[in-house]
Amino acid sequence: MNKLLHILTRFGTLVILALLCIGFSIATWDDYHPDRPQDARKLARQIAAESPDAHVLIVVPKGKDNQEFAEQLEQTLAATKVQVLGTVQGGAVDARNKLVELGESNTRVDYVATHYFAAQIWRPLRPEGFDPLKAQYPSLAQTAVWYPSSYKWPVFLRRENVLTVLNLISVTAIVAIGMTLVIITAGIDLSVGSLIALAMVTAAWVFRYFGEGGEPTLFGLRVGSLTAIGLCALLGLVNGGLVTGFGLPAFIVTLGMMSIARGLAYKISGGSEPIDFNSELFHRLAMGRNLLGIPNPVTLTAILYLTAHFVMTRTTLGRFIYAIGGNAEAARLSGVPVKRVLLLVYAVCGAMCALGGLIYASKHDDGQPNLALGDELQIIAAVVVGGTSLAGGEGKVMGTLVGALILAVISNGMLLLKVDTFSQMIVFGLLILGAAIIDRLKLRSWKVN
Structure with missing residues (x-):
């Protein structure tokens, strides 16, 4: 029983992802008319x-x-x-x-x-x-x-559809890297959706400031992108500072930051209207492809996940993060700089939000203060479904990637099968509850053993 539980713990999400892909492939088997x-x-x-x-x-x-x-x-x-x-x-x-x-x-x-x-x-x-x-x-x-x-082939497995799924989930997956680190330390960050919007608006405002006729200069693109990343990382640092310095619950701190960041986005844009800009070069960030025809956001996501996986599995910082999530006080007594690590973790989460916001800005050619509303729920769901424990101390970055893919596959599969939006919301809610229940059962089983 323990061996089976261990296998399910390590590979359960991969099995679920594979079964979903097989199921949607069978359900969408149809004539394919090549036109590439x-x-x-x-x-x-x-x-x-x-x-x-x-x-x-x-x-x-x-x-x-x-x-x-x-x-x-x-x-x-x-x-x-x-x-x-x-x-x-x-x-x-x-x-x-x-x-x-x-x-x-x-x-x-x-x-x-x-x-x-x-x-x-x-x-x-x-x-x-x-x-x-x-x-x-x-x-x-x-x-x-x-x-x-023409020939028979699943609509779900067509190259264009697979790349579309990967491209659409890229922002959620990127921000989920930061969220994974936060949750492993037994924290939470509810401000990620608002920080994404703030990054969009900030970058767009700087682009227009350094541009002519809505077309930013190369210098403006660099300054705008760095400003957005720096601002969101700073606000993430504020989140970490309030959690570590005043001992406030991360839930309350980031809930307040969620409102602050969204308000700042509306203030910068002067209301709910987007800040438009026109840059073919910046547009390539979201819409361009590499030599293999893979969208740039997918390539960026892969690089970030490989880097995060290395940090969490091969560096001292990764071990510190897991130690803090397991028992912060014991980690402190063991010499782990708990406060500094937590500050860094929340700052990284903010920076990941900024990258997600820049991809959205590149895709839409504007900064929308009302974008990414509710995205924090999907991002947290990707982390939890990927096997990271809400209690902290356990989880894998690559598991989060699998969790994000599971969400994307379910969403895309139901869309191909013409399942209505409200039914999709019910399915996602049940998926989150199921992942939370499995996490609780794992903890209870380990305590018994």
Whole structure:
């Protein structure tokens, strides 16, 4: 029994995450219609292999993704002997007009290269619409419509959906690092949501101050980002100072800071209206991707978690944090600088909030004082679901990451299954209660043993 409990304690959240992924994958099993640039490359190679001297017309709907599909298709075909007659990016009428133009000029068209949506939805590319054109124009008589083959695959496991899940949970996961450290020391920080909003507004205000026409300079971006991080770390330091210096409960201190930080955000913005700015460079923080196509926030989250894991498992500071959570007085008598460590922990939590706020600001191109309302609950839930004990002294940073992923997977899975928002709230509430009950049962079991 004890061995089973030990296994569940160490790997229980991973098992739950795996079961959720399997369940949502089965529930969202459906036809997949490829339309990515790599699918365009594959289609181009198939056409070139089938008919090396073919004449090809590329047809896609409007949209950035479709444009990338068309560009990749054209670039790959250009590297072969295939002749590209042109690219149509628009609607069904545009596609028909181009085909009529080519037919009237007696230009041979061997293939119309497109993807599933246009091939199956647009009437000019379907048999009932294309056959009359073939009969009317001899140069179109042998034209074939080619698109990437469809196949069965879970919607949940599609690359775009997986990256979307990771990207959406990045802010919660980053702030949860700081929250994990705080909870391991037997504390709590309810001000994280307000600090996120304050960081957004502060950065946006500084960006505009050092910019022209709402477009900040590179110097302004640096100053604004550092100011937001410094301010939130300072307020986190204040939280730690009140907890350690006056012996106030962390719940009360951070509850007060939650109101103070939110009020400061509203004061800086002059009300509830956001502070807008325009910076393509800063926008890349949230919307850019690395060479592997992974969103920048996901990359940043991975780096921060690896760093935090190293600190908590391989450094003296990590051991001090666990010791304080286990028994602060015993840790003090053992020579652990309890007050300094707690000050640092709350300051780090504030800095993580600032990073989360900067990512939000980058994503929205503004600072919104009313953003992240209630985010502290989701962040605490990620920590608790990840196995960190609310009693302190126990927990793992990587467990928090798994907890954040569990929340993200449940949210995304229910969204794909079209579960209403109110039912999702009930599920999340039950999940938090379940994690708290499991934590209490573990403590009770250990006391018995």
